[in-house]
Amino acid sequence: MISISSVIHLTKVLDVRHITYMSNSVVVVTGAGRGLGEAIALEVARQGSSVVLAGRSIEPLESVKSSIEMQGGRALVRVTDVTDSDSVAALFEDAENAFGRIDVLVNNAGIANRVNLVDLGEAEWDRIFDTNVRGMFLCSREAGRRFAIAGSGRAVNVASVFGLLGRPGYSAYCASKGAVINFTRSVAAEWARFGAQMNAVAPGYFATDINAELRADDAAMAKVMRRIPAYRMGTPDELANVVAYLALTAPDFLTGQTIAVDGGEASV
Template sequence: MTGTDLGGRTALVTGSSRGIGRALADGMLAAGARVVLNGRDTAVLEETRASLAATHGEGRVLARDFDVTDEAAVTLAVDELEERVGPIDVLVNNAGVQHRVPLLELDLADWERVLATNLTSAFVVGRAVARHMVPRGGGRIVNIASVQADLARPTIAPYTAAKGGLRNLTRAMCAEWASAGLQVNALAPGYIHTEMTQALVDDPAFDGWVRGRTPAARWGRVEDLVGPAVFLASDAAAFVNGQVLFVDGGMTAVV
């Protein structure tokens, strides 16, 4: 297998019922992988599975509902998938939430919830999967970061802290697991038009700021992330490790 062909590989994509996660799952299916979807809402997860299976084939799309912040549930799910489905060759840590409140008004519980979902879950799921990958001598982990790994805006402090932490968690995973044959990298999307950002797209002031701040002069589309994610999951990235690939229309390249 060469290039970006993912044929014969199994990918687990967390938070893949909708939005970016669904698009990445779809893209990996199109590249030949078998994909395990993940989410907490069983009904929505099944709808997504059925929809993708109708396009890519019933046997290539599976679903496993579990809470990525629950260590016991994660361990159980990963161990079951390894036993019943087969080795997880690719992990995409995509699950995430946003919470927009000024720092002076931010409750500790909301700070902890955002960090648990956007950062700690990548450690918990990544560790559970790596415990199988390391003895096998190979695997790919792609953490979904953000331009907020390098930039900050008012009202999203916990998200910014989490994504900055995820950037360095990616490096830490590389430092510990690269010698065992794992490639661990991060994808950092810019402002992407999804269900989660629809209210911002609909806000003329914010929409104008995004278009003006981005050299490409547009919002990103979920499809813009598929090629870079497949690249990082594939043999084409065999000597790429510990890196953060920004897919942001040039936002972080300019002042």
């Protein structure tokens, strides 16, 4: 007969809690070199995934790869422009060649601008949509073709509370993130037929390069803080935890949803 004390001892030795959360998934993260993408890459690696780090600049990706490898994880760097279909196709081919399969895609790469509509140029509108919408489409199509054959797979799209709310000066960005949310619903309905899932997160404010200019403006920041019931910005690991949950441990029946991680901003 096994005593309670020996079970407790065994639990400690095996670190059962840790093992329960270990994943062997292969996860592609776009925009993984900094900001929220870096936090997501580090978190899924911490939970046992092999991570494919994609973005346009090689140095930050190499630095994230080193952090993952120093913690005993596995990572591959692939310089990728998500707006370019050849570059995206090469990313998925290289990832598959390196790790044998792809289980999860995190569509995180994104850009923002702040320009009133009357001053918004067509090239600027296209730049936002090319990255935030076309990039997500191209990567999801590559992943979906593989998920359909495998009969499984997950995608998590990084939208924004700006896709749920309107904000003056952000029409292109808000429209692009609204597109991410409704793309998520449509693709989830398609993929459910072959056993794959797509969900999204809608981050509120997190201190990254994307809002560096805003954070330098005290008056604008005071206004932002008044809109957030939690009266603070989120930390990247708070967002990364939710993405990792959707990517690795959520039930298959959860699909097509967008979870706001925003200190209550979109609830008021």
